[in-house]
Amino acid sequence: MITIAGSIPSKEAIVNAGIQSPLEQTILDIMLMSSYTYAYRSIDALLFEIRFRVSITNSSRDLYYSGVQFADFYRSRCNPMFWHLLPDGAFQLKAGVPASEAILDIYRNGPMYAFECATAMIIILYHAAVKMLPPQKFNTLFANMRLWGWKFDQDLQIVHNIPPDYLPGDIRYVKNPDVNPLTPEWQGENVVDLGDGTFFGHGLGFRTIGGMIEALAMRRRPGATRMPYLMLPATRPGFSYLYQYSFNRDVSDHSILLFDNELVSTLTLEEYEKDRSALLKNFITVRIGDSI
Amino acid sequence: MKHSVSLEMLRKKEGIKPLQQYMNNLIEYDKKRAVSLLNEEDLTYPTLYVLSSYIKEKQLVKYLSDRNKIALSIQKDILAKERAPAAPFPYSICDLPQYIHSVLRWMVETGCEEKLNTRYRLVVDRAAGLLTTIYQxxxxxxxxxxxxxxxxxxGHSTHYITWAYFSSHxxxxxxxxxxxxxxxxxEEVNFARELLHFIPGLDQNEEPYAYFRGWYEENLPYLLHNENSYELTAELAPYIVDHETKYRESFFPLHTTNLRQNEFHTLSEQEKEQLANLSYKIRMRSRREWKxxxxRPLSAQLTFMEEVQHDYDSR
Structure with missing residues (x-):
């Protein structure tokens, strides 16, 4: 089920608001059919998450076709025009370089880059964010970007838990408990759910979960007794957190700010008037600018 | 050239180039002495590593000790460019797996402080992984x-070593x-805190070691290995406390056991943890009182837990 500012919208209303591709429709259907309540402040916030998820799947495909290579942390490499390669295999954004350009360079000059599968997932999330956020906002948010597995992800507000439903754009993990210790880079594979029954894993390409398991099983130690398996948690960026940065206008241009314990959304006066009573009941609202 | 020359001293005092030059000359003029020096018991793995290309080039491998032969074989395998999936175990040169174990340990023990280059670090890190995952x-x-x-x-990558270390189970x-x-x-303290961050309360404690020991001794019987890693999450938790076992231990209530188990499962993770800790404390104080x-019904236990927490908070 989906609620918007506390009310249950019709499917038609959501579709008419801007659902376009079949994959967007699939995501919406899973949410609508779920026994879990997906609560959003506005339809825009819902559409933002759906489009972000589609963007993650597109960024996965684009990464594959960019020509980037798979490598463990000892053999990581990057374009020195945009990144410092640190001794631990991390890529540190060079001072003065816009983060959005550095991320796009990975896709433009793929063969100059090589990295591990967890780093690939972070790159995919950043690339999807480049597509979803205004460049200035992205470059401010991620000015000190470092790419190294999941360790430096604060600005994406990564959520990692067992979700009520698995949705396209989720990142899952196939664990290989009996990996050959000479190739620990195959201890598991982070994979993006592409929404069509296939998944993308950096180094293994596009496969079903069964295909991923089969590929990892080939990289087990001799005498292994345990098969690789899909773990229950899913990983995704903080969509509602990132949504607040998705507006092209500056905050000062907005009429209304909504606060829960923190800023949760910014609305136009029209959006505010439409759901005024529910918003006044559920949020602290602050008007700024000269509009009344 | 005097026989008393130590390859170790030469590498540490003069550096790698002079060592390689010395060995090159020695092989030319006195191959037997060169082999004898290489097979000395106190040779370290970094020295063998920096001389390995000369040893191979001059075809000395067959004259080396078993330890050195096995070490070079392991090194070659780790540095192989392509590893066919499910390759056969490569160290059949020795019938005694314990001997391979001792060679791996020698490689890591004598090699861990040297950095040399990326390829060298890769060999030592992988050898450490073999130790913890195969021999355990x-x-x-x-x-x-x-x-x-x-x-x-x-400042080098700890990603695979961390995985290997906790894979020892x-x-x-x-x-x-x-x-x-x-x-x-x-920096060491901070890194230790990072690795142990999954221990609740450790971050805030001003005497972290005492806190860690207390936590370890309390939870040792209830720790379960958790198969997450930095590949999956930034929040590594190699072990988790089995709260249900800590709460119940070997106790079977007068009422049906399944009912109590089911009730416990309905609690939030935080409630499970708090109730398990309280159960443990009462048990340690008096087994009779604990029984x-x-x-009591679970609801009464939860009420008591809230009262205890309230008393603690109002101190």
Whole structure:
């Protein structure tokens, strides 16, 4: 089920608001059919998450076709025009370089880059964010970007838990408990759910979960007794957190700010008037600018 | 050339180039002495590594000791460019797997402080991984934890070593990490805190080692290995406390056991943890009192837990 500012919208209303591709429709259907309540402040916030998820799947495909290579942390490499390669295999954004350009360079000059599968997932999330956020906002948010597995992800507000439903754009993990210790880079594979029954894993390409398991099983130690398996948690960026940065206008241009314990959304006066009573009941609202 | 020359001293005092030059000349003029020096018991793995290309080029491998032969074979295998999936175990040159174990340990123990280059670090890190995942001997944990902290200190990747270390599936692996909380080196303490961050409350505690030991001793019987890693999450938790076992231990209530188990499962993770900790404390104080408490309904236990928490908060 989906609620918007506390009310249950019709499917038609959501579709008419801007659902376009079949994959967007699939995501919406899973949410609508779920026994879990997906609560959003506005339809825009819902559409933002759906489009972000589609963007993650597109960024996965684009990464594959960019020509980037798979490598463990000892053999990581990057374009020195945009990144410092640190001794631990991390890529540190060079001072003065816009983060959005550095991320796009990975896709433009793929063969100059090589990295591990967890780093690939972070790159995919950043690339999807480049597509979803205004460049200035992205470059401010991620000015000190470092790419190294999941360790430096604060600005994406990564959520990692067992979700009520698995949705396209989720990142899952196939664990290989009996990996050959000479190739620990195959201890598991982070994979993006592409929404069509296939998944993308950096180094293994596009496969079903069964295909991923089969590929990892080939990289087990001799005498292994345990098969690789899909773990229950899913990983995704903080969509509602990132949504607040998705507006092209500056905050000062907005009429209304909504606060829960923190800023949760910014609305136009029209959006505010439409759901005024529910918003006044559920949020602290602050008007700024000269509009009344 | 005097026989008393030590290859170790030459490498450490003169450097790698002079050592290689010396060995090159020695092989030319006195191959037997060169082999004798290479086979000395106190030779370290870094010295063997920097001379390995000469040894191969001059076809000396067949004259080397078993230890050196096995070490070079392991090194070659680790550095192989392509590894066919499910390759056969490569160390059949020795019928005694324990001997391979001792060679791996020698490689890591004598090699962990040297950095040399990326390829060298790769060999030592992988050797450490073989130790912890294949042999899983508790005595190796201190050696591998030393390597882990050496890598961190030098700013090199600890990703695979961390994975390898906790893949030992040995709860005792937490002890060498915990002992680093006593280090005078602030970076070591911070790294130990990072690795042990899954212990609730450790971050805020001003006496982290005492806190760690208390937590370890309290939870040791209830720790379960958790198969997450830095590949999956930034929040590594190699072990988790089995709250249900800590709460119930071997107790079977007068009422049906399944009912109590089912009730416990309905609690939030925080409630499970708090109730398990309270159960443990009462049990430690008085087993008789604990049995009485355990026979109360779960709702009464939760109320008591809230009262205890309230008393604690209002102090």
């Amino acid at each position: 001997h508790p005595d190796d944990l201190s050696v591998v934890s030393k390597l882990l902290f050496e890598r961190k200190r030098a 040995h709860i005792g692996s937490l002890l060498p990490i915990g002992e680093k909380l006593l280090s005078s080196n602030e 009485e408490w355990m026979n």
